[in-house]
Amino acid sequence: MSEPIITFEKVNKWYAQFHVLRDIDLEVGHGERIVICGPSGSGKSTLIRCINRLEEHQQGRLVVDGVELSDDVKAIEAIRRKVGLVFQQFNLFPHLTVLENLTLAPMWVMGVPQKEAEERAMAQLTRVRIAEQAQKYPMQLSGGQQQRVAIARALCLTPKIMLFDEPTSALDPEMIKEVLDVIIELAGQGMTMICVSHEMGFAKSVADRVIFMDFGQIVEQNSPEEFFNHPKHERTRDFLSKILSH
Amino acid sequence: MSATSASSVGTFAPIAARPAPVTTRGTLGWVRRNLFGGPGSVLATLTIIAALFYYVPGFIDWAVVNAVTRPDVAACRALDGAGACWGVIAEKYRLILLGRYPFDEQWRPLAATVLMVAMLIASCTRPLWSRWLMLAWVIVFAAFFILMRGGVFGLSAVETDRWGGLPLTLLLSTIGIAAAFPIAVLVALGRRSHLPALRTICIVYVELIRGVPLISVLFMASFMFPLFMPQGVTINVLVRVLVGITLFAAAYLAEVVRGGLQAIPNGQLEAAASLGLSYWQTQRKIVLPQALRLVVPSIMNSFISTFKDTSLVTIVSLYELTGSVTLALSGDSNWRPFFIEAYLFIAAIYWIFCFAMSRYSQWVEQHLNVGHRRA
Numbered sequence: 007m008s009e010p011i012i013t014f015e016k017v018n019k020w021y022a023q024f025h026v027l028r029d030i031d032l033e034v035g036h037g038e039r040i041v042i043c044g045p046s047g048s049g050k051s052t053l054i055r056c057i058n059r060l061e062e063h064q065q066g067r068l069v070v071d072g073v074e075l076s077d078d079v080k081a082i083e084a085i086r087r088k089v090g091l092v093f094q095q096f097n098l099f100p101h102l103t104v105l106e107n108l109t110l111a112p113m114w115v116m117g118v119p120q121k122e123a124e125e126r127a128m129a130q131l132t133r134v135r136i137a138e139q140a141q142k143y144p145m146q147l148s149g150g151q152q153q154r155v156a157i158a159r160a161l162c163l164t165p166k167i168m169l170f171d172e173p174t175s176a177l178d179p180e181m182i183k184e185v186l187d188v189i190i191e192l193a194g195q196g197m198t199m200i201c202v203s204h205e206m207g208f209a210k211s212v213a214d215r216v217i218f219m220d221f222g223q224i225v226e227q228n229s230p231e232e233f234f235n236h237p238k239h240e241r242t243r244d245f246l247s248k249i250l251s252h
Numbered sequence: 253m254s255a256t257s258a259s260s261v262g263t264f265a266p267i268a269a270r271p272a273p274v275t276t277r278g279t280l281g282w283v284r285r286n287l288f289g290g291p292g293s294v295l296a297t298l299t300i301i302a303a304l305f306y307y308v309p310g311f312i313d314w315a316v317v318n319a320v321t322r323p324d325v326a327a328c329r330a331l332d333g334a335g336a337c338w339g340v341i342a343e344k345y346r347l348i349l350l351g352r353y354p355f356d357e358q359w360r361p362l363a364a365t366v367l368m369v370a371m372l373i374a375s376c377t378r379p380l381w382s383r384w385l386m387l388a389w390v391i392v393f394a395a396f397f398i399l400m401r402g403g404v405f406g407l408s409a410v411e412t413d414r415w416g417g418l419p420l421t422l423l424l425s426t427i428g429i430a431a432a433f434p435i436a437v438l439v440a441l442g443r444r445s446h447l448p449a450l451r452t453i454c455i456v457y458v459e460l461i462r463g464v465p466l467i468s469v470l471f472m473a474s475f476m477f478p479l480f481m482p483q484g485v486t487i488n489v490l491v492r493v494l495v496g497i498t499l500f501a502a503a504y505l506a507e508v509v510r511g512g513l514q515a516i517p518n519g520q521l522e523a524a525a526s527l528g529l530s531y532w533q534t535q536r537k538i539v540l541p542q543a544l545r546l547v548v549p550s551i552m553n554s555f556i557s558t559f560k561d562t563s564l565v566t567i568v569s570l571y572e573l574t575g576s577v578t579l580a581l582s583g584d585s586n587w588r589p590f591f592i593e594a595y596l597f598i599a600a601i602y603w604i605f606c607f608a609m610s611r612y613s614q615w616v617e618q619h620l621n622v623g624h625r626r627a
Contacts, residue, residue: 086528097523111527
């Protein structure tokens, strides 16, 4: 592996007295695709939200694309332009049309002229196969469509890294596939991706590495092959048996 | 068709949509459903009809049939309460509407009022919403002050203590509302700030101003404030009162806006942050458009309150619409008995403005909720 694009060194984080991330050491290579799984409350969402500083860590070092995350506002803004985040609840802006959701950040953060921003937005909407909905408002779309818009919105800043925080957990079963298909397609295009997900089939097909977290720690990480077929830890086996059995 | 399909695989046939059942149709159906729907409803309807029969003819007799519309004191006195004396309005309308403004120059406040009302209507018209509107407002305010104050372009100078009536009401409420709104937004944001000093200042301001009646704010602005000024420095009482009204209205409005801010889910802020938007960009583009839309009815409530609160400036000898009625009648013993008619007259003026504001707010609500309308 060449120089990693994301490095966690002994990262610790607390919510008040609750120790949510404990001595996290992790290196993510350029173009690597990682799926993080684990029970709720294990710290997996917090971990990826630290990468674009939606959450602050209190101890340790976290370096993203050569920039160490600190209270430096400029550094944070620079990181956020390179890192796209897709939320479980989509978090589209309900008062803006789909197109306006997509052009907002390019126009206001990057200073892209409106016409160019719209062209870029349409290209991304085409990529997630939803271009015909550009003039609608988010509330008029289904959950799966909204999540695809959210992915397109993150892509409009041409990020180097894409983070997905349980992107299909809030969706009806019928809509999960359309969103996963889009993510799988992106995964094939060489972008660095970290996805918190319990879709194990998805993990098997796209991940270079699967990470299992519990109690704020990385319990085990391995290639999907090894991870699913030969889990090393008892805790991992127990977790896998619960989510794979049904 | 027979249902005896031999195959074990059923074919699914969606049932075509049918219209909802119509049990009651037309006007008669509506009346039966809404006015005579049950014993309680029947009783209420009959009571209201009876009350209308009892009171409306009497009121029409008083207000229309027996009323005197000429400015004729003798005829009005002869009525002895059997009819309205609208003559008081015919006699005093210039004093009521324009206060103590010099009689021969009264075309000036009239023109200023027409200009202001026209500008208010224009500002409420969507196709005219643009940057030019701001410029137009600056010009209209300048024209308003030049017309009222005079002293240039051959207009004789008229001191602000002679201003009165409707133009003064409009001036106080328009500037009060226009200046209070941005202050309110900043104070509301300040109250939610992470900076403790800023947050404390905003809380103290809101709680202090809300804790006292407007009258005391006006008193302080008018009588106490000059005592703290250095010798020889005076600030026009109109300006002081305007500042008082603005700060008072802003404190209430700030709480209304804060209510809207609290309704915005945290996910919106996180999404904006993850896209790299700065604090002010997030507030301007994401938070405020959604928060303000939620509280349009309450904002309009505050605006209407402020409009009517301007009537309290009489206390510091500024004779706006309400004050000038008192002024018009108290000095004239002939017409003094007919104060009810005069007050009904200004009540009607207040009502027209307030009702217009209320209707406008409904229109704004409808036109702003596009994002929340489905399909």
